[in-house]
Amino acid sequence: MLKHNLGFPRIGRHRELKIACENYWAGHIDLITLFEVGKKIRKENWNFQIKSNLDLIPCNDFSFYDHVLDLSLLIGTIPEKYLNPKFDNKMDLYFSMARGYQNNNFDIKAMDMTKWFNTNYHYIVPEFIKEQKFFIYSKKIFDEIEELKLILNSSDKIKPVLIGPVSYLYLGKENDTSFNKMDLIENILTVYIEIIDTLSSKNIKWIQLDEPILSLDLSDREKNCIQYAYRKIYKYFNNHDIKILLTSYFDGISENLYLFEEFFTYIDAIHIDLIEDPNQLDKVLSFIKESNIILSIGIIDGRNIWKNKYINSLKKIEKSINSIGEDRVMIAPNCSLLHVPIDLKYEKSIHINIKNKMSFARQKIEELNDLEKIIKGKNNILLNNSSIINDLKKSNIIHNNKIKKRSYDISDKDIKRISNFSKRQKKQHKAFNLPLFPTTTIGSFPQTKEIRIIRNKFIKKKLCKKEYEKKIKQFISEVIKKQEDLGLDVLVHGEFERNDMVEFFSEKLNGMLSTNNGWVQSYGSRCVKPPIIYGDVSRSEKITTNWICYAQSKTKKLVKGMLTGPVTILKWSFVRDDQSIDQTAYQIAWAIRDEVIDLEKSGIKIIQIDEPALREGLPLKKKNWGGYFNWSIRSFHIASSGVKDETQIHTHMCYSEFNDIIKQISNLDADVITIESSRSNMELLKIFSRFSYPNEIGPGIYDIHSPRIPTEKEIFNLIKKASNFLPKRNIWINPDCGLKTRTWNEVLQSINNMVKAAKIARIKLG
The missing domain is CATH 3.20.20.210 (TIM Barrel)
Structure with a gap:
């Protein structure tokens, strides 16, 4: 059973990235200093996850602004107007796409920004032109792999993270109505294959391709693109050593599961979100049982700060192991830990009974270790976890019957204005x-x-x-x-x-x-x-x-x-x-x-x-x-x-x-x-x-x-x-x-x- 993580917060324990970026924009620090701050944050994140005994360490989950914008820069999805000012470096081009750019000669608006699915995170919306060509423009992903190699002295545990090609197209927008962005699937696959090929040449064993749109109600065209994309990727890489982990999160994939019938020969592992949709596990296990596919189960909540209920997670792990075998099970948070704070130890003023029930990003990684230890027989960890969670069930710190009654007793008069709008x-x-x-x-x-x-x-x-x-x-x-x-x-x-x-x-x-x-x-x-x-x-x-x-x-x-x-x-x-x-x-x-x-x-x-x-x-x-x-x-x-x-x-x-x-x-x-x-x-x-x-x-x-x-x-x-x-x-x-x-x-x-x-x-x- 492998333990891994889909992504880690990138702002730094004390918002070092925020401070550095704003100082760079204001002209108070240079690009070298900005890069040093980023490198320090990455190193700290990686070292913690390595010491936490993760079997696979995410790489390329760091970003100076937004991971979707990073991918746009990586594959050259850069609207022409942002190339006109002839920026001195790619970072200034990158920031102009995110924030706009204005001086005496140029006045360029920022690109669209919208919410990342149903979270409070915002991403920069890619802009596509008809017959858009994609090519490797940025080397960020490859540079960060080399950084992590120096820490690990190996490539075996490095797991680069990329938004999958179909989700990336889905998240973007066309610059006119004469084409559909999904028409670009053939073009974008060319650059994805080149990226994966380069990763393979660097002896990378795993790559994480995020396709969160698998949790959505998809159109027939989007479904066809999913099947076409991974059929083509497999055809190219079926004789390579690199393994592909296809991840989806924020909801279940039951409605789109039939798409994977053909996938089982196209991907090595699939990740599902059992926090948002715990009921999908039985169906997924039944569906993949006769294949060789590895199942990654997201059992740690990457969008909330409450301690994991180990008893519930253990049931899911044991059901998975009993169905397909321990060597085909991976455990992880349900999504990237981008959406939670970094470390609970910095909280000094929270009531101890409440704090004991909480878990931030670092604690969530430690919870993966706890679950593995319990499976190996350390029942005291399970007993302690159950005790903490049960302690507050009847506490007056939590419950007030008068308030509860008010939220139940709602009349029609309470929810209507006196007159209509006109x-x-x-x-x-x-x-x-x-x-x-x-x-x-x-x-x-x-x-x-x-x-x-x-x-x-x-x-x-x-x-x-x-x-x-x-x-x-x-x-x-x-x-x-x-x-x-x-x-x-x-x-x-x-x-x-x-x-x-x-x-x-x-x-x-x-x-x-x-x-x-x-x-x-x-x-x-x-x-x-x-x-x-x-x-x-x-x-x-x-x-x-x-x-x-x-x-x-x-x-x-x-x-x-x-x-x-x-x-x-x-x-x-x-x-x-x-x-x-x-x-x-x-x-x-x-x-x-x-x-x-x-x-x-x-x-x-x-x-x-x-x-x-x-x-x-x-x-x-x-x-x-x-x-x-x-x-x-x-x-x-x-x-x-x-x-x-x-x-x-x-x-x-x-x-x-x-x-x-x-x-x-x-x-x-x-x-x-x-x-x-x-x-x-x-x-x-x-x-x-x-x-x-x-x-x-x-x-x-x-x-x-x-x-x-x-x-x-x-x-x-x-x-x-x-x-x-x-x-x-x-x-x-x-x-x-x-x-x-x-x-x-x-x-x-x-x-x-x-x-x-x-x-x-x-x-x-x-």
Whole structure:
């Protein structure tokens, strides 16, 4: 039985990669220094996994920004516009694709970015042209293999990781409608065969090809591509020593299992996710029993932080061994550990009973060792594990019957607004008297070094509460003045008291906690600390109301209340595993509803309840969508429905493909939805137009994830394009996301251009 890992976090134990990348972008360090940081992180990751007795060590799972973008660079999927500036090195080209590039001679937007399946990780979307040619452009994968060889003094344990050819095509997009990206399968296989051939020549024994699309509802064309791709790869490599491990994760492969009938002579091993779909094991074992294929079972949860229940994992291991033999079984986490923090030992403030039940990336690797030891007879490890997990089953740290009752007792009145949208809209327009194309922002403004220092001092008790609140109020007053000077119509308070849109709420809600160092990569250098939902959730006091009301006291213009929605708090947290997810969602929704009502009572007329995670939380298979939308939309309604018609409810969603869920988005019945559509050049709005979406929309008029400054002309053109799809009276003008990661210089220029463009649009389009 082999132990292996699909991938390891790459940000460094103390976010060294984030710091190095941002210093490089700012010109504070050179490329050599940046590469040294990357090399140090890789070495540390590898050494830990080697000392943990893994039989196969993943390689090429490290990335300076995004592993999908790495593959695009590796195989030359580089749009021509990024080659025009003639960058001095490939890393600057690479970063320009991710972040855009702007100087006196060139102004290039960043490539599209979207969510990695149903996770909170974002990847850079590959762009394909008709008859795209692929070739080896970057040597990163080969260089990292040589690094690991020097540590291991051998190639035997090295397992390079690559996204499979069909999943890579699936994740990309065509630059026009004259072809289908799956038409490129023949071209892309040529470069994959060249890569695998090169790996084989370096005496690599295993290669991991990730095909996560096997967990999806596939079209006939995609299924045919899968079969064609691996038939061709096998035909080329059937006499080579290299073994291919085909991996899939985030759901089961039962519906696509028949594709593998032919595969058993084409691949050496297959990995399945038994965390997301434990019920598939019997079917998979039965299917492969008469073959020689090795089965890798994903039994450690790579997307949550709770300790593995060894008794459950042992049953799966023993069933697999009894069915196909120990020499045909591998054990691993269900997916890459990219999605969890690195090391639990850095957490000093978590209640010991809760901490004992937790497991981060390093601990998850150690759990593989524990399972192997138990199989070899060390039953004390199993007894200790069972004791820890059972200790909290009845603990009042976890359970509160009063909160549970509230989440069960939900009436129709609790989940409906008083009037329908058309009636609410008339009342709101009369009350607010806003101009056509009203301008606003999504919520946050730059989190400067000064703000972070003050917050850090307060957390470490080096600054008293009174002095801290005085400083935050000063920042709020300043940002209100800046917004008034810019001419924005609806203002925000800037969120200076918040470290993160979810973590901030976790620190104010019972049943949730935040970590000291539980960082996880969201995209590029952007890292977040997902909170941990360990018990029943409730609100014991006002969370945002005092800050919002202070901001409103500083202006005659409308100020939005800013809240994070229940689905997003749930999806961007590590969620308890001892009760159904809908009940946890309802508990959070009631806590947010309490805050919404307090904001309204305090005179706040516009309240934004952000739900950027609603789309990403969607199950991968359509057969499971109904149950998900039942509780997720119900949760939003609980949070938002306790207000008067005149109170306007906004929501915000990130990088969402709405084509297949537009009806459900409409069912949210938010008065205004803001979305990210600038990178797609407003193409996202077509579905809202075809659906005749009735409510108001802020289509995200410029991309905040890039440092480039949008021009007044390009923003006006996007407003004009949006007005071709939507009724003008329903369009809001705003950036596509919060501004906390941008500099004040970038923000002031961009918002100024946005407001000017909106004013021109009122004249020319009104």
